[in-house]
Structure formats: C-alpha cells, structure tokens
Amino acid sequence: MEKITCICVMRELMMALSDFENKLMDAHGVSLNEAMVLCALGGECVTASVIAERTGLRPSHASKVIGALEERGYLMRELGKQDKRQMYLSLTDEGRKCLDRIKAYQFEVPELLKPVFEAYQKN
Numbered sequence: 001m002e003k004i005t006c007i008c009v010m011r012e013l014m015m016a017l018s019d020f021e022n023k024l025m026d027a028h029g030v031s032l033n034e035a036m037v038l039c040a041l042g043g044e045c046v047t048a049s050v051i052a053e054r055t056g057l058r059p060s061h062a063s064k065v066i067g068a069l070e071e072r073g074y075l076m077r078e079l080g081k082q083d084k085r086q087m088y089l090s091l092t093d094e095g096r097k098c099l100d101r102i103k104a105y106q107f108e109v110p111e112l113l114k115p116v117f118e119a120y121q122k123n
Helices: 005-028 031-043 048-055 061-072 094-103 111-122
Strands: 075-079 087-091
Touching: 005 031, 005 087, 005 094, 005 111, 031 087, 031 094, 048 061, 048 087, 061 075, 075 111, 087 094
Parallel strands: none
Antiparallel strands: 075 087
C-alpha cells in the first residue's frame, strides 16, 4: 500500500485538531467551531456573513453554529438600526463569560501544531 505523504500529514493534523476539540469540549462545553464564532464576535455586533468570513466557515455551516450558540443563550440577534433588513449578532452575558473562560484557560497545544502557534505568536 503506497502512502501519500500529504494525506498522511493531513490525517495527523485532523487527529491533533480532534484531540484539541475534545479537550475544549471537556473544559468549556463548546466545539472548536463554536469557540471560533465566540472569538470572531468578541465584543462586537456583526452580521452572520462577517462571522463566516472571520472563521472561514461556509455560510450554511456558520448559520448552524450560530443557531446552536443562540439556542444555548450565548448569542443574541438584533435588527439593524439603520437597515432593518440586516440581522446583527452579539454575545450575551453568558457568551462573554464562556469566551472569558476560554481566553483564560491554558490549552496544551498538540506537538504537531506547536510550530504553527510559534509562527503565529512571532507576527
């Protein structure tokens, strides 16, 4: 059986991300995509398309993640003040508390991902 290096490395990367997500779920009860949406919002009030752009999620997937967070009381929707057709999302108090806990938590970065984190911190 011939190994394809790119696929094997991607498998290792996916396993590392899966392990990271499991730890995130255990510690904070949110998935990686949910945590990314919380981080993408921060203290701002933005549209779902901005969240999709900031997280790299497809709009349909971002919508599902947003819906799950809204159902759990972490996000709220507001009509735009100038354009009533626009829907804006922001964190609730519970969403802010969850994001604050995530920010304060000391995650153990998987070995495979350490070079990526180190390069990111240099920038």
